[in-house]
Amino acid sequence: MKLLFPVLREVSDDRLDGARLVDAPQVSPATRGATEVATDAAAGFSRLVSADKPPKPALRVVARTSDFDGATDDRVATFSDYLSALRPQHWLKNLLVFVPILAAHRFVEPVLLARTLLEFVAFGCCASSGYLVNDLCDLQADRQHPQKRSRQFASGRLPLAYALTAAPVLAVVGFLLAGLLSALSLAVVLLYFTLTLGYSLSFKRVVLLDVFVLAGLYTLRIVAGAAAISSWPSVWLFAFSMFLFISLAFIKRYSELMVMRSVAGERATARGYELSDAELLSSTGTASGYVAVLVLALYFAGGMLNAPYSRHQLIWLVCPMLLYWVGYLWLIAHRGKMHHDPLVFAMRDRTSRVLILLMLATVVSAI
Numbered sequence: 001m002k003l004l005f006p007v008l009r010e011v012s013d014d015r016l017d018g019a020r021l022v023d024a025p026q027v028s029p030a031t032r033g034a035t036e037v038a039t040d041a042a043a044g045f046s047r048l049v050s051a052d053k054p055p056k057p058a059l060r061v062v063a064r065t066s067d068f069d070g071a072t073d074d075r076v077a078t079f080s081d082y083l084s085a086l087r088p089q090h091w092l093k094n095l096l097v098f099v100p101i102l103a104a105h106r107f108v109e110p111v112l113l114a115r116t117l118l119e120f121v122a123f124g125c126c127a128s129s130g131y132l133v134n135d136l137c138d139l140q141a142d143r144q145h146p147q148k149r150s151r152q153f154a155s156g157r158l159p160l161a162y163a164l165t166a167a168p169v170l171a172v173v174g175f176l177l178a179g180l181l182s183a184l185s186l187a188v189v190l191l192y193f194t195l196t197l198g199y200s201l202s203f204k205r206v207v208l209l210d211v212f213v214l215a216g217l218y219t220l221r222i223v224a225g226a227a228a229i230s231s232w233p234s235v236w237l238f239a240f241s242m243f244l245f246i247s248l249a250f251i252k253r254y255s256e257l258m259v260m261r262s263v264a265g266e267r268a269t270a271r272g273y274e275l276s277d278a279e280l281l282s283s284t285g286t287a288s289g290y291v292a293v294l295v296l297a298l299y300f301a302g303g304m305l306n307a308p309y310s311r312h313q314l315i316w317l318v319c320p321m322l323l324y325w326v327g328y329l330w331l332i333a334h335r336g337k338m339h340h341d342p343l344v345f346a347m348r349d350r351t352s353r354v355l356i357l358l359m360l361a362t363v364v365s366a367i
Contacts, residue, residue, distance in 0.1 A: 077157045085135070085151075085158055086128040086166070093343050094123040096218065097225035099241075103233045105308060105367070112229045118177055119228040122189055123221060125174035130196035132167040136160065137200045181228050188224045192217060207272045214249035215242060236299040243292035244326075248342040250285025251329055254278060255338035262336065282334065289326035293319055314366040318359050325355045 097119050101107050135153045143154050153160060171193060178189040195203075195217055204210045219241050226232050253271060257278050260268040268275045297319050300312075309315060328351060332338050338345055346352035 081157050082162065085132065085153065085162065086170075087131045088124075088128075089344055089347075090127060090131065090341065091120075091124045092347050093218065093341070094120050094127060094221060096221035097123060097228065099222050099237070100226040100231060100233050101229055103237060104229070104231045106229065106231065112231075115181055115228045116225055118181060119185060119224050122174045122177035122181075122185075123192070123224060125170045125177065126189055126193045126196070129167045129170035129174065130193065130200065132163040132170075133197060134200040136163050136167075178224075182230075184227045185224060188220060188227050192220045192224070195220070205272050207277075210271060211246060211249040211253060214252065215245035218245035218248070234299070236295065236302075240292050240295045240299070243288050243295060247285045247289030247292065247326060248329075250281050250288065251333045251338060251342045254281040254285060255333045255336075257281070258333065258336040259339070282330065286326070286330050289330070290323065293322050293326065296322065309366045311366045314362055317362045321355055321359050321362070325352065328352070328355075 098107075098116055101112055101116050106112050135151060139154055143149050149155060153163060174189060174193070175186060179186040195213060199210065199213050199217070203213045219238065222233075222238070222241055253273055256270040257268060257273055257275060260270045261275055266275060273281065297316075300316060300319070329338070329342055329346075332345075332349075340348065346356065
């Protein structure tokens with residue numbers, strides 16, 4: 001900037017001389033007009049070269065994530081930001097641990113209900129720990145994503161030290177709570193957490209394997225609920241759950257691919273999937289969801305509902321409602337409007353909530 005000082009002085013002097021010429025009465029109108037144009041040009045040039053530093057941007061660009069310089073957002077972090085980093089909304093998926101106690105019709109027993117609730121909290125702690133690890137592993141990718149770039153760590157609102165500290169603490173708390181129930185519950189939680197770490201570090205970049213791991217993580221929640229109350233549901237439930245969760249996992253991958261298509265066009269990729277894979281993901285996921293309904297119908301047709309359900313004919317209404325819900329989720333994903341995990345989306349979407357409540361009401365009325 002020192003080299004610019006003589007230039008600035010010359011421009012300023014020229015501007016003053018021009019002003020004197022303009023004010024001089026002997027100057028002709030043509031000369032005065034030319035001088036004004038020259039003066040304005042000089043002033044503009046002066047403002048251009050005299051800027052010592054560019055205006056401060058709202059977002060500071062981070063060149064490398066390996067340095068853990070995550071600050072890209074100037075807003076001060078709030079308690080809500082720290083809580084949101086744990087993704088408490090995803091704890092809704094942990095409600096699956098209540099499926100075994102509901103299927104066994106033992107939800108009125110306080111002890112079993114308390115054990116299931118403790119398992120729910122244990123899974124919540126481990127899940128939040130896994131999400132923190134996943135966010136650390138995905139910093140670079142999240143900063144390139146149109147929606148995920150606003151996450152707390154990708155945007156820089158929270159220091160990465162928070163994730164590095166909270167992740168192991170939450171995991172240990174989850175293990176301790178599961179250990180209070182039984183050794184089997186602890187083993188299921190440990191398996192869940194191990195698969196979560198494997199998914200964050202490697203599995204999510206292996207096509208198709210990532211989908212089966214996601215479906216397995218959903219199903220493990222049901223296994224954990226059964227371990228908490230020492231009551232194992234029918235294998236039909238596990239078969240139904242596996243096919244349904246595979247469909248939901250395919251929806252998750254298909255939706256991410258559709259989001260990236262809006263950014264990268266025909267060259268879009270997501271988690272190792274290419275845009276040309278979209279049709280395969282859609283057909284396979286839709287078929288898996290409909291097979292889940294078929295498994296449920298075969299279970300109903302087997303006559304195993306006659307004992308626990310006095311009006312077991314009513315429960316058949318669940319099948320068409322479930323078929324509608326699976327098709328509806330895939331329609332939303334195909335339109336590029338599925339911006340959340342499918343189960344989280346279902347809790348926020350009015351149509352999904354109505355269908356889920358209707359299915360639950362049908363099951364209750366059939367008892």
